[in-house]
Amino acid sequence: MWSWSFTWSILPAILQAIQTTIAATVAGFLLALIGGLLLAFGRRAKNRALSWSAAGFIEFVRSTPLLVQLYFLFYGLPAVGISLSPFTSGVLGLGVHYSCYLSEVYRSGIDAVPRGQWEAARALNFSRGQTWLRIILPQAIRPVVPVLGNYLIVMFKETPILSAITLVEMLAAAKIIGAESFRYLEAFTLVGLLFLLLSYVSSVFIKKLELTWNKQ
Template identity: 60%
Template structure:
């Protein structure tokens, strides 16, 4: 039978585990964005060896399960003298896995930039760094924010896999509570509600950010066109 008293009493323990879940998601996603952008830029390199190596990494990561990658990082790396904490191993696993998917998202946004923009940057003698930071990325990122947001929420919902490498996040905490009290219903219901409460507002936030950035970009582009016309 459902017990409201028990469901409320275990919330502090689950919320404490929630902080670990959120922290792992945020840090892992920052790593995924950085690596994904690096993979994308390397894929556009004229150096075939670098291009091929990055492609092999991306294909390998996308073709193997996240759980296997987590096991490898946490249990196999120590054989090579690399011992990581459960949190650090989980963050690296999540970041590496999702970077392979984000690289395709970034590639889509960059490929949507008209060829004339690249030619204009070259004609103005922009350095490669200035071309990417001032021209290409500001135009490529706004349209892909909704897709990036979807992967962020997907990573958040994949954090229960970190319990396989002994990280006590929300699901693992619910399992421990259930094992001690033999009341799994309240524990896992609370976890499901916490995931819902965090995931849905996150999707709304990414949608709002996307609309605001696109609005500012369209407005700025319109003002520049009017100034050119004058």
């Protein structure tokens, strides 16, 4: 049976754990945004060694499970003298894993920019950096904002996997509460509702951002 008194008593612990969930999501997504753009540049590089290396890395990461990558970072790297905290390993794992997906999103946006824009930049004697920053990237990123936002929400919902490397996020906190009290219903329900609420708020924010950019 549902117990409201028990629900209110465990709510502070769940809310405390949600801070870790949000922090890991935001930090991982920022890393993925930057890493994805760098990989997209690498894949478009004229240097074949760099282009093939970037393409190979992207395919390797996308073809292996995130859980295996997290295990490698947290349990494997100490074997070669590199020890990372659960939070750092989680952020790095999420960031690297999703940067490979975001690189393809960026690539599709860049490929959609009309060739005339590149020619116009050359005609105006823009440097390579000016061409990317002032002309190409603003046009390439704007249409892919909804896809980037979807990956943010997916990453947020993937954070429970971080409990596998001992990071106490929302779901891990709910499991601990259930193991101590033998009451799982309230804890898991709270976690599910919080995931739903934050995912919905994120989707609304992304939609407003998309509409705002389209008006400019």
